[in-house]
Amino acid sequence: MNNQQIKQRIRDAFDHAAPEMPGMDPVIRTARQAAAPVRRRKHPALNWAMAAAAAVMVFFCGFAVLHGWGARPDSDAGLAASQVATDPALARPVKEGPSQPDPTAPAQTQAPTAVAVAAPREPAPAVTEAPSETQPSAMPEEPLGEEEALTLALKHAGIQADQAQRVRVEADREDGRAVYEVEFVAEGYEYEYEVDAYTGEIVKSEREKVRTPRQSTARPKATAKPTAKPTAKDAAETIGRDDALSAALKNAGISPDDAGQVKVEKDREDGRTVYEVEFKADGYEYEYEIDAATGAVLKQEKERDDD
């Protein structure tokens, strides 16, 4: 199977899985009818403005009715129904399952839509919430993780992991946004970063020359210094890139000097952090997956290098 075929299968699968616009056609028809008399108005600018407004209103109402939402949200941002205060489902600490019929939720209509899912669902939780935000005492599992935040910050700074000292990574919340504060010292500079905990965006970056020259200069990359290793969180010790590469090379029986086009990348698979290690040696291409927590070889591949 070639790439083109794979791509087409992916497109087909997701195209079939994505629901038809639920209840949209009747809504559009109604919107057209509602808009039609308006179009006969003389003022052209008012025409489309009224038509658009009418269409959007009817669309909202249609959606609201079909999905059992409460009062129509009246702000453009409040599109996810503003039923926060009244929806008892949102107050329940019960985990929201994929297809649980909810007898306690407010009047739900079995929407006769073309949507694949038939069971009545809980209304969409509000995007903007009325109740006060309580800061969680311990930051729950973040999509990125402190390791990843550090990696991103280091990359941005153009600093290698083993050059960074006094590494400090802390989860925090700034202006309602969850971030990681990353600090480290390297090459005579103090770096400070704020990395968005979910998107990895560098929100803030700062660099300042260290006043007292306490730091040593860059060290040769070959020596792995434990103190410089960016393990920030005690609970989730992961091995560093160097160790992952070593584990792979060892398994392949290849010495570091013989390995070319080396690539080490971190990824998450099924909630587990892994390193994907690639290198070429002796006319072969090697690929490894190394468990970031244990250094164990999860997957290995060796292929003749045809390039």
Place this chain on the structure above:
Amino acid sequence: MSNNRSDRYASSPAADVSLEECLGRMSAGDEGALGEFYHRTRAAVYGYALSLLKNAHDAEDVLQECYLKLCADPSAYRAEGKPMAFLLRIVRNLCLDRLRFRQRRGETSLPEEPGYPAGGLSPEDRLVIRSCLEGLGESEQQAVLLHVLGGFRFREIASFTGEPLSTVLSRYRRAMKKLRVLLS
């Protein structure tokens, strides 16, 4: 609305232009344009949301919220030739909000049992979706779905995710290799 298959997917500069035209027409109050826009972009929006949320119900909710948001203010899109990026940024923010909401309600960020779309899908389709969402790492999924469904060029994926281009490229290549095995 064109039923031409190759037209359905936003995967070329020409498609970008026509999506932008759609948005322009939507701003002008053309309801038909919304329908067309939806049909051309829903797979990307849904696929991306599904990969972030791992739950079909939530992905559908986000899908609807996304287009509602768009309808509420189609002129919010500044014509920059990247309507897909605009759309998927909305999706990403909606998904992140939802994930945070899950956490605040005391749930872990991944539901225990991923809720995959089931109804009316052929076994092949189900295999493809499962392979993408379970057989690939999160960033590999992203690279594949943004490129294949969203029509993003790799450079665009790199700037969208804030990662180096080489990383995206090797992730994509690796993902395709895995899929070749999983789907054969």
